[in-house]
Amino acid sequence: MTNFKEIAASLKFNSVIHNFNAGPSILPREVFQQASEAILDFNNMGLSILEIGHRTDAFQSVMDEAQSLLKELMQLNDSKKVLFLHGGASTQFFQVPMNLLDDNATGAYLDCGTWGIKAIKEAKLFGNVNVVASSKDRNYSYIPRQYTIPDDAAYFHYTTNNTIEGTQVAGIPDTHVPLVADMSSDILSEEMDFNRFSLIYAGAQKNIGAAGVNIVVVDEAILGKVNRKLPTMMDYREHIKNGSMLNTPPVFAVYVCMLTLRWLKKQGGVAGIQKINDQKAGLLYSTLESLPMFRLPVPIEDRSKMNVVFTMPDVETEKEFLSVCKSNGMYGVKGHRSVGGFRISLYNALPLSSVEAITDLIKDFAQKKG
Numbered sequence: 001m002t003n004f005k006e007i008a009a010s011l012k013f014n015s016v017i018h019n020f021n022a023g024p025s026i027l028p029r030e031v032f033q034q035a036s037e038a039i040l041d042f043n044n045m046g047l048s049i050l051e052i053g054h055r056t057d058a059f060q061s062v063m064d065e066a067q068s069l070l071k072e073l074m075q076l077n078d079s080k081k082v083l084f085l086h087g088g089a090s091t092q093f094f095q096v097p098m099n100l101l102d103d104n105a106t107g108a109y110l111d112c113g114t115w116g117i118k119a120i121k122e123a124k125l126f127g128n129v130n131v132v133a134s135s136k137d138r139n140y141s142y143i144p145r146q147y148t149i150p151d152d153a154a155y156f157h158y159t160t161n162n163t164i165e166g167t168q169v170a171g172i173p174d175t176h177v178p179l180v181a182d183m184s185s186d187i188l189s190e191e192m193d194f195n196r197f198s199l200i201y202a203g204a205q206k207n208i209g210a211a212g213v214n215i216v217v218v219d220e221a222i223l224g225k226v227n228r229k230l231p232t233m234m235d236y237r238e239h240i241k242n243g244s245m246l247n248t249p250p251v252f253a254v255y256v257c258m259l260t261l262r263w264l265k266k267q268g269g270v271a272g273i274q275k276i277n278d279q280k281a282g283l284l285y286s287t288l289e290s291l292p293m294f295r296l297p298v299p300i301e302d303r304s305k306m307n308v309v310f311t312m313p314d315v316e317t318e319k320e321f322l323s324v325c326k327s328n329g330m331y332g333v334k335g336h337r338s339v340g341g342f343r344i345s346l347y348n349a350l351p352l353s354s355v356e357a358i359t360d361l362i363k364d365f366a367q368k369k370g
């Protein structure tokens with residue numbers, strides 16, 4: 001009888017495939033292997049991870065390890081609580097103001113792209129929104145620098161990395177207003193003082209794991225201040241009290257996160273992966289900049305290290321480049337429909353070798369088109 005280990009070992013991963021998908025996106029291959037083993041036999045229990053109770057010791061230890069790894073990798077202090085919730089990052093667009101923004105209070109927001117726009121729309125359902133700055137005037141291709149966050153704002157919300165537009169906020173805004181950040185597409189990709197934030201949220205499917213779970217890191221001190229009744233499932237305090245198991249958590253998605261966090265720790269944690277991420281982004285941007293055929297819409301200081309956006313002078317050449325990518329096993333390079341052109345995502349799990357492969361292809365293409 002063939003056992004699962006042999007099946008997993010016999011799975012042939014085509015080495016010429018390079019996955020630049022924007023999300024869901026590439027995860028470490030060892031995570032795929034371990035996750036598939038756990039579906040067939042979890043921890044040598046003879047049971048699948050999909051058929052055991054979430055309150056078993058076996059799953060409890062997955063949840064505990066996932067939470068403690070995240071705390072360790074983000075170097076969080078004890079007032080920060082780690083939750084694994086349902087509903088994707090998009091649910092946080094309204095769960096955040098529901099928990100933090102009173103009817104007559106004001107939330108300050110940075111309007112920097114597609115995801116931020118959605119967060120602003122939802123916040124308006126609960127209180128006042130003050131858009132302190134916007135980059136709409138230039139199709140969201142840059143990060144505004146000059147703005148004031150009002151002292152009396154309940155919080156300041158921004159998207160650290162604009163996945164679609166290919167921009168990223170450098171550094172942390174200097175304010176004493178509580179910071180709330182959507183870090184869906186760059187969480188754990190570079191070192192930063194995560195303790196500066198009162199609330200961080202991120203859909204797992206870009207840098208941390210499988211779709212179906214989102215991570216919320218919240219400082220307990222900011223909770224319980226709104227004058228509003230909250231549905232139990234929407235109340236962060238209830239989730240904290242219940243160890244992120246108020247109801248059945250997305251068990252498999254949490255497990256995949258835990259495996260990816262273990263992998264990240266082995267890479268030297270955030271500092272270790274940042275070195276490779278810097279190399280990856282540096283190589284791709286410098287290659288694109290050296291070739292006049294490619295246009296980079298984002299100014300250098302605002303460029304995302306996770307999502308590299310570029311266009312070409314005409315649609316015909318773009319089509320040609322896309323088909324060259326396809327025939328060379330380069331997946332997920334087409335730009336978002338709202339921006340056009342190309343987007344190459346360089347999340348943590350993407351190896352440097354994939355970036356080397358696509359830069360070689362880019363140079364080759366440019367030379368041939370001369």
Ligand SMILES: *Cc1c(COP(=O)(O)O)cnc(C)c1O
Pocket residue numbers: 023087088089090091115159161162163182183184185203204206214
């Ligand atoms: C992908 C993404 C989202 C949406 O995440 P869902 O989990 O699909 O709701 C929100 N914000 C950012 C920055 C994203 O990249």
